[in-house]
Amino acid sequence: MSAQDEQRELRIVGFLCNWCSYGGADTAGVARFIQPTDLRIIRVPCSGRIDPLFIVRALLNGADGVLVSGCHPRDCHYAEGNFYARRRLEMLKRFLPITGIDERRFEYTWVSASEGQRWQHVVTEFTRRIHELGPAPFFNPVSEEEWAKLALDGAARGASCACHG
Amino acid sequence: MSGEVSQLEELKAAIRGQLDSLDCVIGWEQGYDPLHATPLFIRSEADLERLTISPLAVHNPATYTTGFKGKKIGLVVRGCHSRSVIELLNEKLIERDEVVLFGLCCDGVVSQRKIRAALPADPGFVEAVELGKDELHITVAGEQATLKLQEVLADKCLHCAYPDPLVADVLIGEKHAPRQAASPACQDAFEALGNEEKLAFWQDTMSRCIRCYACRNVCPMCVCQDHCIATSRDHLWMSQENTPVENFMFQMIHVSHLTGRCTECGECERACPVDIPLMLLRRYMNKQVREVFGHQAGIALDKTPPLLTFQVEEARIKERDW
Amino acid sequence: MERFITQDNLQRFAAGLAEKKNVLAPVASGGTTTFRRLRPGMQLDFSRMAVISPKDATFPRNETLLTVQHYPEESGKRMELQEHLPEGEMVVIGCRPCGTRGKLVFDPVYETQAIKDPYYIRRRDGATFITLACARPETTCFCHSVGSGPADEEGSDILLTAVEGGFVAKAVTEKGEQLLGDSLFEDAGAKAEEAAASNASARKLMGEAHDFSSAAEKLLKRFDDMDFWQTQSDKCISCGACTYMCPTCYCFNITDDEAGLVSRRLRTWDNCMSHTFTLEGSGHNPRSTKAHRLKNRMGHKFSYYPDLHGGQIACCGCGRCIKQCPAGVDIRQVVMAAQEYPDER
Numbered sequence: 097m098s099a100q101d102e103q104r105e106l107r108i109v110g111f112l113c114n115w116c117s118y119g120g121a122d123t124a125g126v127a128r129f130i131q132p133t134d135l136r137i138i139r140v141p142c143s144g145r146i147d148p149l150f151i152v153r154a155l156l157n158g159a160d161g162v163l164v165s166g167c168h169p170r171d172c173h174y175a176e177g178n179f180y181a182r183r184r185l186e187m188l189k190r191f192l193p194i195t196g197i198d199e200r201r202f203e204y205t206w207v208s209a210s211e212g213q214r215w216q217h218v219v220t221e222f223t224r225r226i227h228e229l230g231p232a233p234f235f236n237p238v239s240e241e242e243w244a245k246l247a248l249d250g251a252a253r254g255a256s257c258a259c260h261g
Numbered sequence: 262m263s264g265e266v267s268q269l270e271e272l273k274a275a276i277r278g279q280l281d282s283l284d285c286v287i288g289w290e291q292g293y294d295p296l297h298a299t300p301l302f303i304r305s306e307a308d309l310e311r312l313t314i315s316p317l318a319v320h321n322p323a324t325y326t327t328g329f330k331g332k333k334i335g336l337v338v339r340g341c342h343s344r345s346v347i348e349l350l351n352e353k354l355i356e357r358d359e360v361v362l363f364g365l366c367c368d369g370v371v372s373q374r375k376i377r378a379a380l381p382a383d384p385g386f387v388e389a390v391e392l393g394k395d396e397l398h399i400t401v402a403g404e405q406a407t408l409k410l411q412e413v414l415a416d417k418c419l420h421c422a423y424p425d426p427l428v429a430d431v432l433i434g435e436k437h438a439p440r441q442a443a444s445p446a447c448q449d450a451f452e453a454l455g456n457e458e459k460l461a462f463w464q465d466t467m468s469r470c471i472r473c474y475a476c477r478n479v480c481p482m483c484v485c486q487d488h489c490i491a492t493s494r495d496h497l498w499m500s501q502e503n504t505p506v507e508n509f510m511f512q513m514i515h516v517s518h519l520t521g522r523c524t525e526c527g528e529c530e531r532a533c534p535v536d537i538p539l540m541l542l543r544r545y546m547n548k549q550v551r552e553v554f555g556h557q558a559g560i561a562l563d564k565t566p567p568l569l570t571f572q573v574e575e576a577r578i579k580e581r582d583w
Numbered sequence: 584m585e586r587f588i589t590q591d592n593l594q595r596f597a598a599g600l601a602e603k604k605n606v607l608a609p610v611a612s613g614g615t616t617t618f619r620r621l622r623p624g625m626q627l628d629f630s631r632m633a634v635i636s637p638k639d640a641t642f643p644r645n646e647t648l649l650t651v652q653h654y655p656e657e658s659g660k661r662m663e664l665q666e667h668l669p670e671g672e673m674v675v676i677g678c679r680p681c682g683t684r685g686k687l688v689f690d691p692v693y694e695t696q697a698i699k700d701p702y703y704i705r706r707r708d709g710a711t712f713i714t715l716a717c718a719r720p721e722t723t724c725f726c727h728s729v730g731s732g733p734a735d736e737e738g739s740d741i742l743l744t745a746v747e748g749g750f751v752a753k754a755v756t757e758k759g760e761q762l763l764g765d766s767l768f769e770d771a772g773a774k775a776e777e778a779a780a781s782n783a784s785a786r787k788l789m790g791e792a793h794d795f796s797s798a799a800e801k802l803l804k805r806f807d808d809m810d811f812w813q814t815q816s817d818k819c820i821s822c823g824a825c826t827y828m829c830p831t832c833y834c835f836n837i838t839d840d841e842a843g844l845v846s847r848r849l850r851t852w853d854n855c856m857s858h859t860f861t862l863e864g865s866g867h868n869p870r871s872t873k874a875h876r877l878k879n880r881m882g883h884k885f886s887y888y889p890d891l892h893g894g895q896i897a898c899c900g901c902g903r904c905i906k907q908c909p910a911g912v913d914i915r916q917v918v919m920a921a922q923e924y925p926d927e928r
Contacts, residue, residue, distance in 0.1 A: 196461070
């Protein structure tokens with residue numbers, strides 16, 4: 097933690113299932129496990145409630161990382177929610193590379209309500225990873241210089257872009 | 262050429278035989294100039310006379326099917342179009358007994374972008390087009406140009422594994438020998454770029470998107486139509502702001518809602534008025550779906566899209582260690 | 584006043600202007616040509632008509648009308664409102680006569696006795712149009728049928744005509760004349776005649792104009808004939824390509840974007856082909872199908888607008904809506920179908 101203390105906090109969004117990981121985070125807190133504080137938790141009723149677009153929207157809006165945590169497979173409070181979630185989240189993770197968004201900025205995992213220690217480990221590791229990656233680049237160009245560079249690079253591709261037909 | 266003429270006559274005869282029992286049959290006719298076709302809605306013998314099946318006839322008629330719910334219509338379909346129909350059937354968005362499929366074994370359709378690049382003058386100045394067996398003879402701004410059909414075929418056709426309709430009530434033409442799908446070189450080159458370069462590409466490319474939603478409305482699988490979350494007033498998924506990030510957000514919506522459903526007909530990219538290479542995204546996602554679920558949308562009836570089902574033990578999703 | 588400028592010098596002239604002003608010009612990029620802000624190192628692309636019209640210059644696709652800063656209660660202040668009226672000058676280079684004339688359709692709507700749109704008026708007054716005359720019509724061109732032509736000067740400040748080695752530049756307004764004082768422009772000499780001949784030949788190539796004068800009345804006659812509109816809109820996919828490409832479509836929507844204590848009021852191009860265009864708060868939609876929406880688009884351009892504004896058709900004939908339509912809907916065909924519809928007894 098000491099190295100991280102010197103860095104400024106990054107914006108990490110956590111979508112946590114109410115029935116497991118949210119409780120797990122609580123367990124970790126009650127047990128006074130030390131955790132980094134970059135994560136902003138959003139409690140959801142089930143990992144199956146998480147539309148992958150929540151994650152995309154967070155990343156495009158400037159989140160430096162997004163962590164999803166639900167119940168272990170076979171342990172869903174609603175029997176099947178996390179089975180569907182697993183497929184959706186895996187596809188999102190696999191899709192990110194084509195967009196130029198570093199797929200390491202998004203992770204999903206399973207933590208139960210009793211796994212306080214595991215929660216501490218997950219959140220510490222993920223936060224460390226995001227700090228290693230640093231702040232995410234803005235999708236919208238910020239300055240006129242950035243716009244100009246992009247536009248010039250685009251113009252260099254000219255009228256005969258080979259990437260479609 | 263004679264082959265195509267006899268195929269056209271065969272197709273017309275097949276449609277003529279069923280026209281009375283159908284609300285309409287969707288095919289193609291010549292559009293606003295000799296280089297462009299446009300969808301044709303056949304309701305009478307006179308309409309039928311205008312039918313064309315040349316390689317200029319590119320539009321996917323499956324796009325219109327959901328607008329005819331409860332009515333019985335006919336569709337002239339190429340291989341890729343039939344995949345869209347199958348996917349719509351699999352998702353119970355249309356009924357099999359409400360569509361009659363006139364299948365064409367397809368040798369590919371043109372890419373207007375490639376034609377533009379190959380012509381000596383702007384294709385807007387086209388005066389005449391003559392279709393040869395393997396080439397297009399185009400008169401443009403007083404100049405004659407001969408383009409090899411193979412060189413102006415759409416990318417999706419060059420790498421098409423399903424040129425013949427996978428479902429049809431009437432099949433016109435000769436079936437092709439089995440083919441292997443491949444990904445175009447530009448796709449591999451783009452995927453090999455680093456994150457920074459890819460991000461910069463989308464930032465610039467998305468800055469020219471005007472959010473006309475042609476890509477969405479032309480997509481046969483975009484069935485929410487008037488109720489798309491992108492234009493919903495209740496949940497503001499997107500700002501009206503026309504910035505690269507908002508424009509890209511829409512593409513994310515489109516891609517995520519097509520995961521495991523996209524039949525790679527290429528209509529989104531064809532329809533884009535500002536030439537955004539959307540198939541880069543589609544082909545990439547489809548590849549992921551194939552790898553993880555062994556699934557390809559629209560190649561077999563009675564399959565469930567992979568995100569509408571699950572397996573308790575997923576064979577190809579590795580639980581990550583923490 | 585007519586002057587001559589070489590192709591290279593026109594590029595130099597544009598680059599020079601771009602140092603002082605915002606210059607919007609057709610630039611080839613990523614396989615297409617659109618109007619972009621001209622930045623150092625960018626080349627003008629006059630090889631094709633830009634796919635999007637130059638409407639952005641006077642009516643941008645998206646603009647922030649005002650920003651509201653809210654304050655926390657304890658600060659004692661409530662909110663501060665800031666208006667963002669457009670500032671500065673804009674030069675559009677390489678638009679075609681049709682695209683330039685688009686703004687003439689805006690004027691009777693956004694500058695009336697009762698209503699003056701300060702955003703539009705400021706942009707229009709601050710804009711200079713250096714228009715390029717067309718040498719040859721495309722298959723989708725019909726400017727001559729809506730009261731214009733390939734070398735129409737109306738709305739332009741300078742009209743360029745391509746001649747051997749460069750362009751003849753004709754000053755249309757005083758603003759244009761001043762610009763032609765630049766040392767990059769030479770004496771036109773005999774080039775002026777070459778330009779005049781080119782413009783005459785371009786007009787001749789367009790052939791006979793279609794007479795749309797009966798369209799206003801005939802479209803109204805088809806108003807209740809939904810079968811007619813259903814057939815006409817068969818292939819329409821109800822997207823917004825036509826309206827967003829159109830130099831004369833002036834409808835907009837206003838929305839508020841809120842983030843934290845700041846909210847912004849945005850104005851965005853709206854699109855009458857979209858379901859939400861007329862969706863009412865109750866959920867009722869008077870234009871619930873694409874047939875209703877296409878009827879409105881055609882009717883507005885060729886009937887309702889001309890009725891209100893002295894017969895002027897709200898279409899400049901650039902053909903972008905035809906060329907860029909994913910389904911090939913042809914506005915000329917639809918209006919003609921209404922015109923040619925046999926009269927009931």
